[in-house]
Amino acid sequence: MTAAVRTTCPYCGVGCGVVASSDGAGGWAISGDKEHPANAGRLCSKGSALGETLGLDGRLLHPVVDGRQASWDEALATVADRFSDVIAEHGAQAVAFYVSGQLLTEDYYVANKLMKGFIGSANIDTNSRLCMASSVAGHRRAFGGDVVPGNYEDLELADLVVLVGSNLAWCHPVLYQRLIRAKSERGTRIVVIDPRRTATCDAADLHLAIRPGSDVLLFNGLLAHLGRAGAMDQDFIATCTNGFAEAFLSAGDDACDMDAVALGCGLTLGEIQEFYNLFTGNSKTVTVYSQGVNQSSRGTDKVNAIVNCHLATGRIGKSGMGPFSVTGQPNAMGGREVGGLANQLAAHMGFTPDDIDRVGRFWQAPRMAQREGLKAVDLFQAIEAGKIKALWVMATNPAVSLPDADRVNRALASCPFVVVSDCVGDTDTTAYADVLLPAAGWGEKDGTVTNSERRISRQRGFLPNPGEAKPDWWIISQVAARMGWSDAFAYQSPADIFAEHAALSAFENDGSRAFDIGALTGVDYDTLPPTQWPARKSSGGTARLFAEGGFPTPDARARFVTVQAATPAMSASAEYPFILNTGRIRDQWHTMTRTGLVPRLSSHIAEPFVALNPADAATLNLTDDDLAVLRSAQGDATLRIRVTRDQPQGQLFAPMHWNRHFSGNGGINALTAPVTDAISGQPELKHTPASLTPFKPAWTAFLITRGEVAPPPSAEYWTRSAAAGCTVLMLAGTALPGDLAAWAEALLPPVHGIDYHDKRRGIHRWARLDGDRLEACLFVSTDQPLPSRAWLVSLFAAPEMDAKSRTGLLSGRAPADAPDEGRTVCSCFNIGLNRIAAAICDGGLTSAEQIGAASKAGTNCGSCIPELKELIGHVRCGQAA
Template sequence: MSDLLPTSPLTSPVIKTGEPSLIQSTCAYCGVGCGVDIGVADGKATSLVGSAAHPSNYGRLCVKGSNLLNTIDLTGRLLSPEIAGEQVSWDKATDYVAEQFNDIIKKYGKDSVAFYVSGQLLTEDYYIANKLMKGYIGSGNIDTNSRLCMSSAVSAYKRAFGEDVVPCTYQDLEETDLLLLTGSNAAWTHPVLYQRIERAKKINPAMKVVVIDPRKTATCELADNFIQLKPGTDAAFFNGLLHFLSENQGLDTDYIAQHTEGFEQALTQATSWTVTKVAEFCQVSIEELTTVYQLFCSSEKAITFYSMGINQSSSGVDKCQTIINCHLASGKIGKAGSGPFSITGQPNAMGGREVGGLANQLAAHMDIDNPQHQDKVQRFWQSPTIANKQGAKAIDLFDKLASGEIKAVWIMATNPVVSLPNRAKITAALKKCELVVVSDCVEQNDTLAFADVKLPATPWLEKNGTVTNSERRISRQRNAVLPAGQAKHDWQIIQDVATKMGFSGFDFDDVSDVFKEHAQLTQFENDGERLLDLSGLSQLTAKEYNELAPIQWPVNDANPEGCARVYADGKFNTPSGKAKFIPVKPQLPLQKTSAEFPFVLNSGRLRDQWHTMTRTGKTNKLSKHTDKPYLYLHPTDAKALAVQNDDMLSITASTGQAIAHVKVDAKQRLGECFMPIHWNQNYASHGNVSDLYQSIVDPLSGQAESKQGAVALGKKTYKQYISVHTTSKITLSADFWVKSTTAYGDSYQVALDEPTIDALLLCQQISGLSGEWLTFIQDNQSYVVCLQAGKLAFLGYFSATWPEIEQSWLEHVFGSKTLEFATIQSLLLGISSDEFNQGKQVCSCYSVGEKTINEAIAQGCGSVEALGEKLQCGTKCGSCKPELASLISQYNADPIETAIVLAED
């Protein structure tokens, strides 16, 4: 990139501020790793589109990626270092952190400190952090939030192949005959890949897609077959497939003999899993099961695409292994359109795996408990020591904080109070910890509330380095603007602390120097032992690094342009060179239901939100699709609990409680419920799902069982419900509240156990606004309005039930420069204009609501394409297309019911 020049020490790339330029970077969200083109003028990002030439997305972006520039304002940014809440200089902050870490290590030993890092870090950040902890402090106590995402898949790949290598590419998804999607709602979690699959199926209608999931999700709109199995029974399903292959000429006996070992033992364990037994165990029909097994058996090429629904389990490694076993047994691996494909959740989870970001790894795919590898890494680093045993994995790390074994923790770019299970235990651990250092780009989140030291790090758009996506493709994440305030890149912050701790191995002048050292370590005395080999990139100049195009590893003399297909020769990275079958005895989840906690709780992502909403929560476009945490519940269960849509439920587990609105959903299994993961205490008083999970992990991977909890449900009512809409920040204390971002400011839904006596006074107190205050009271309902210079600044509705007001009308009214008397009357009566009543927003790109879409379907738009032509929905990012297809299916199933709903609206 000619717009990025080599850097001076500890500075960001110098960005030209003259003529408009184009910066090619990588999206900040999921592990797909989409390329983005960012237009820059006068030092500001002005436009963003998908990079047409990037091989991960070819120009496509999902709704989150399309809205990246709507999340980059400086509101809520951490811009200066802080110690104990006081702003300090960088020198003072890093002096303090280095001194405190040295003192604690001297007093309690090297294992008394820990780092907890993130898949949001760039590879260079990860590399420096891992080098400091394992090579200089000498402890294995560095782990990452990727532990919660894909560590079970890592363990299974390593156990089977001898190395953590994903053997598939995105192109395989388009070239396969059969695609099994299991434990993945790709339509919402990896939309760009879902769109590639959708396109491939249109080009090749013979391609079959099977979805295996306890929930009927948006992904099922593409499915030829849907297996709605009992939660946690995945290993039995794939053991049954292995047995079926052996009984129906589905084995590739030559491949098994030449390229694998341990097959007989794995098959013996699977032999008892007949179709009848699997159907009973998984609670699916024999016919459905047989159909899917026969498809896998008869298909020449097959991909099994799996994600956190498989990984997040107390037996996640074994579940991944049963998938791998089936592909090895059928020879459907190492060739186009075939393989076990684990898809990651974060943009750089793979990069973190490469550099040893997990507590049970060394750098460059070497083993932390292997003395030869320890010696090799230490000699390369020329470091004073080297970690010689596994460190504390995520859950264990916080247990050791609670016990006092770990005295200091440095948390980087992650929010464990929200993301780790058993929130109460995590908060207690942080309260007890002697020193909590947090590097982040926001000034406030659930974890920062416990920070003794806050260090301002650069976010996406300001960060500069590399990421590796789910198909082993390294891409540049280039900064398009300079760091705001005093923010620094994470690698620079770590480097500064390491140097002040007295270590000499951190004299990097430029981020390209860090990458080059990482690449050189993958090459060092490798001799073909490991596929992770970046020797072809180990001598890049700063200019070549800045211009680096997306490339898949290994990159070496044999593969100078990178390598898409691995294991094509059937040679693996085990001592024998053969892949290993592992016998698996299926285990049910350990968090079991009981008379006290009778419902199974599942959790996961929504279409338009990301992690803990640090970015996505800032833009109103991404809040409209789902503006509050819901609990999705089967109609029969809802009836038994006497609740309807938008009623409230208390959700209680042995570990804590949450409160959410009800979403009645026939796509749930009876006795099961689903809640999204995103809401935290910046956006909801009781919306954190991690309160409801126990700290139960897979014994091999340490990954938490976050797809099955046991909860009790009870209808929740309050005496008063309030809808607050404001252009300014408010100070709120309430028994229950949920916040969402709007085009005009913020919207709150508030509930009180005891009604307020004076609605007007409460609104004035929480807003602090001066202006013309108006109020109207009728039938125990209160309506409060504040006007400033004729414009609407505040609106509050008080009622004994949830006040309903059309958000699109409010946006129109708040955006009006002056309000007519009739509009003010409407506000004081809580009556919105019918022309704005579109219902729930489905298409975020063009703000198209459900009512408008249903009307178009009733008028004859019988396809997603027809809806796009009429309303534009689905024609930009495409994230809403599965939901559009679902609305068409609902209408076709019951057009009379749809007509009744439209008439009622």
């Protein structure tokens, strides 16, 4: 048996340690690394399912040039020649890289070095621009550098944790469980600040459902209150900061009293008082913020409004204290360390004359970039305008993830030369590639990542590169060599790159730059343990920063930043009366190119949806599970309706994951506007004016099949989801096909069939069997609701179907003695709603802990626990919820 390999999860910024070991049957068993300080053995549903993402279905295995398989030599020469030609004719500013937090630090370093030091342009930006750019800008304004002061342990040591714009339970489940344990063991108080009620609110002592965009007003009001309450740390302010008086006076003008704050934030006076009293009365306070703060046209100001309150109270860098930005990707911070953002140089240096000179000398760079490059949204607008002639996209899917996605698709289509490096062959973005380069994927790659607490961890390969796939650093280095810079890119391994990266961090660094990992320059790369930076040669790793000042500013003082409340850049109108908020769901990742293929990750929420308040639904004559068209000034999407009191009136929520492989028109970033923060360049993804209108189909259907079938043109709505042994297509249209039988036969495999038709009731059903093996089911309805498909889907997981199941096949109902899991609730253990409901009724269960003991549901990552608690109140014994 192959020895276990310690590596790091490739999903969120928690950076969980993972152990991969052979399962003895040709596959790999994935478990949490009990020795890794980020997770101590815990994994979320996505991390637990990593072993199910290692197959080669859909993998890009060979270079492709102009639609045909090519050799590496031809592909690399084509990229090098075309980029060189564009630079020669149009200059270095006519080329660009768009990279990703899915790259390892070593990949990122080589890409940044090639673009900024040798091509001579800073037009390299990253999808981290969509994630954490406002935090970066806020940190640099306040601290002088992109530094997160604390660590995860502080969440467990705090007496109060304030979660701002962070659905920690779904987006960072392992951190959430650490927080819940602290609440249970030491009574940690939790405040959630979020316009909508999320799963995270289940543990909250106080939920502030603030008006979208009013965060600055709320925290300016808090700063003013701290002054009135005498809760300032005057010694820290005097010795470690600048700019307090101006920021404090401005905050007082903005929020003259609590009544004004309550009115502006859409809260009650009592809610404001309770929050301010909790913050004032608990010196050990950590404020965790994420995309709800960052993804805003005022995101940087929101960050600084939060940081101001921590600086004013000296609650920074000490045990259980501090502002804490949690990142969305596994290597968002690593990419920032090496200059992956267009407005940074490597090792946290900027575009100052001294830094440009320093990096240029270290690299011996012939064409060092002299100014900042184009940030993500601006970059793609420059492509559309014809200013960028050659683009290289690495490990990301901007055709889905960027705002105003239809415009991004037009830009990609118009670009004269597009290169895409990816491990997946068919994405929305690869469709535009002139050259496709097969990159190594997780499980094959070797390098480092840095998580949200500044902890550098090794990601180790345990699988061979499939086909002709190569590591990203190798691909970039080979192109660089063919462009004439072989000596500067003569890396033989990621260890070589990491050593250079570490050396640059310490180069001419007298302590003025916080990012310094000089102590790691000569370490054994293979055995490098998880290490927090700074790791200076004189000190080693560092857990917390700034408790006694020492900020990376010219005078070593932090800076209060004067920020003023303002309304969001876009407002609701008669044409677009709702405000659309976008985000993530529990079990999917980014644009689903990886997680969308895993059956148990698709079974909790299988279709794209839009959530709205019951009062709004009633006004629009919409009910749960209806279909509706969501529109904005940029585009539209057709989505399933979810009616929930968790959503405030006038506000909508839709997840951002669905790409064109999984949905015909479910991509939510077709609607979001390319409005950005003027300082950070991060787009406003949480506040888009939108309208919602019912979509009334003449027919609805589902097709469950072992093969993958293209949706029929007559389906104006369709979604695809993975299930065990099959694929599920949900279909709907406004005109029933004229020859329904021929239409159905075109979708079904040519094997033995049984059919049922009730034209009067508008019910049509087909099943196709190869012996006793079920191959496909197609259910169509014009008047009646479709039956649950959960039991039918379960039949495809078995090699054969028994006679009893065959008898009930076209009814869609399980035999009385056959288990029907129902919709999946716990994805970690694949436990369905019906099994949980039965456990509740049979055992008289009254708590999530009891449900876990009876069924295991909720006992791994715990992100389904809020739903388990909700089920206890809704399940009626004798029927499923």
